[in-house]
Amino acid sequence: MNKKPSEKMILNDVEFLQKEFYRTYDPDYWLYKINLLWNCHENYEQVKNILIEGMSEIIDEDYKRMIRTEMHFLYFQMIETLFEIIFAILEYDNRDLWISLTFSSWADNYKKIEKLSNHSLLFTKRIKTTIGFEKTEISLLRWIFYFIYPFKMTGEEWRKNLEKIKNLLLLFAKDFSDRGEYNAYKHSLRFYNSSFSMAIKANGSKKMHGIGSSRDSITFLEKKKRIFNGNKINQIMRTIKPFDFERDYNCCLIIYQLIKNIIKARKHSLLDNLKGKKIKFFIFKDVDIPKVIIPKTGVFKSSFTA
Numbered sequence: 001m002n003k004k005p006s007e008k009m010i011l012n013d014v015e016f017l018q019k020e021f022y023r024t025y026d027p028d029y030w031l032y033k034i035n036l037l038w039n040c041h042e043n044y045e046q047v048k049n050i051l052i053e054g055m056s057e058i059i060d061e062d063y064k065r066m067i068r069t070e071m072h073f074l075y076f077q078m079i080e081t082l083f084e085i086i087f088a089i090l091e092y093d094n095r096d097l098w099i100s101l102t103f104s105s106w107a108d109n110y111k112k113i114e115k116l117s118n119h120s121l122l123f124t125k126r127i128k129t130t131i132g133f134e135k136t137e138i139s140l141l142r143w144i145f146y147f148i149y150p151f152k153m154t155g156e157e158w159r160k161n162l163e164k165i166k167n168l169l170l171l172f173a174k175d176f177s178d179r180g181e182y183n184a185y186k187h188s189l190r191f192y193n194s195s196f197s198m199a200i201k202a203n204g205s206k207k208m209h210g211i212g213s214s215r216d217s218i219t220f221l222e223k224k225k226r227i228f229n230g231n232k233i234n235q236i237m238r239t240i241k242p243f244d245f246e247r248d249y250n251c252c253l254i255i256y257q258l259i260k261n262i263i264k265a266r267k268h269s270l271l272d273n274l275k276g277k278k279i280k281f282f283i284f285k286d287v288d289i290p291k292v293i294i295p296k297t298g299v300f301k302s303s304f305t306a
Helices: 014-024 028-042 044-051 060-091 097-102 106-114 120-124 140-146 155-177 180-186 245-270 289-293
Strands: 126-131 134-139 192-201 208-228 231-242 302-305
Touching: 014 097, 014 245, 028 044, 028 060, 028 245, 044 060, 060 097, 060 106, 060 140, 060 155, 060 180, 060 192, 060 208, 060 245, 106 155, 120 140, 126 140, 134 140, 140 155, 140 245, 155 245, 155 289, 180 208, 180 231, 245 289
Parallel strands: none
Antiparallel strands: 126 134, 192 208, 208 231, 231 302
16 A cells, blocks of 8 residues: 555655645635636526636637536546546655655546446455554555445445446446547547537438437547558547536536545545544435436537548
């Protein structure tokens, strides 16, 4: 658990650096941004005059579409942040979190996220620790999100809570592993957002049957490896991925809660002025996962040769 980086680093005051991070790092930054986007969108007419101050020509629906798009990519950014923190504390140490996050390999972490469904260490391992004055053995998932704090939940409640966390992590990892639009967003803003609908016509019928629609979809180009006449080529694909603003919002809130738990638990153990104080953690055993994750779009992704 306390593996140190193979690369040697020189620090003048490790203890100060550690405490500075936990004292000043603010997980609520994510909450503020989530609600900034949500509230500006949902109350656009009331705050419009403030939002457009200094601009002359505004297309209201384009402005609101931009807000929804930002929430979608905030979701990807928060998934990345959550797993970066998890991998950092697993591979190195609670106290070295700032250093681990700063110098971690994003490429390695991307591979870990993609392989998470087979990450037996994260989902099955149990560790020995001390909670209060009692030596015990707990799930690694509990250690990650609740650390060594005593908690008044029954064994069955713990099982349900950690099972929900596991399923949520698998969902986030799956979404992040198909992040073509996130790359298009980060690198040159090479995409566009528009409404989307898809319909099919049965054989012998003149009537079209809708199978999915969304007011938002990200359209971007990506390449897929193909074999053509025995040669490997890169086929350029025009990909459309619909997204659901409300789903992104709900998922962002859950990720914020997971990050908050990780940081708060360790903050209260490392800072002297917080030791012994009660902590209120987020619990996930009652999260209705299907209600949170199932988008209203009906279609997840479609690709066509460009």
